Amino acid sequence: NAGVTQTPKFRVLKTGQSMTLLCAQDMNHEYMYWYRQDPGMGLRLIHYSVGEGTTAKGEVPDGYNVSRLKKQNFLLGLESAAPSQTSVYFCASSFPTRDRGWQANEKLFFGSGTQLSVL
Amino acid sequence: DAKTTQPPSMDCAEGRAANLPCNHSTISGNEYVYWYRQIHSQGPQYIIHGLKNNETNEMASLIITEDRKSSTLILPHATLRDTAVYYCIVRFSTSGTYKYIFGTGTRLKVLA
Secondary structure (H helix, E strand, C coil): CCCCEECCEEEEEECCCCCEEEEEEECCCCCEEEEEEEECCCCEEEEEEEECCEEEEEECCCCEEEEEECCCCCEEEECCCCCCHCEEEEEEECCCCCCHCCCCCCCEEEECCCEEECC | CCEEEEECEEEECCCEEEEEECCCCCCCCEEEEEEEECCCCCEEEEEEEEECCCCCCCCCCEEEEECEEEEEEECCCCCHHCEEEEEEEEEEEEEEEEEECCCCCCCEEECC
16 A cells, blocks of 8 residues: 555756656545645645546646546646746545545545656 | 634744644634644645544644634644644635645744
């Protein structure tokens, strides 16, 4: 049981390049989230998903797109990277599946982060 | 959306209790209070959560005021490994879905 796995761990991009960050969870969680954290700041919610095939905007969605084609994966895309997107990106998941009913364990499980630098 | 306010930093002597306050004056009746911590640049780690009753687990205790407008996280015997940024979060629901909005947290430094 690996929990939440993020790939890659580090990436350097040039302005205008595109890339996709992958988040995978093996806990059968319904909800998944993408956050960014800038130096000395708290985490800010970019996008989230409440189930396979669904996505929604968070606090700072501009410049990012997401997809949840499979329940276990949540992809974050940067179509045209900008220096302002230099940050550490964290993925998280929560909740068990509705098939097993709602449980009390509603805490977020985080990945170890992706350090992205845009030059 | 309920927001939280925390002091930016606190110090605590090793072995003493660390009391971290959080203000969430706009919290609504069905919103939970969660606490997470982030050590160095790792992903945040869950500590505890509660709705209106005080809660205790192996890591910490959570005291929520009767009016639910503020809460305090208590680390009973702080160690150097508890040095971290602590986030108080109110989980709120929008149309049946849940979001967790983090603030800037409290940077706790445990002193030897």
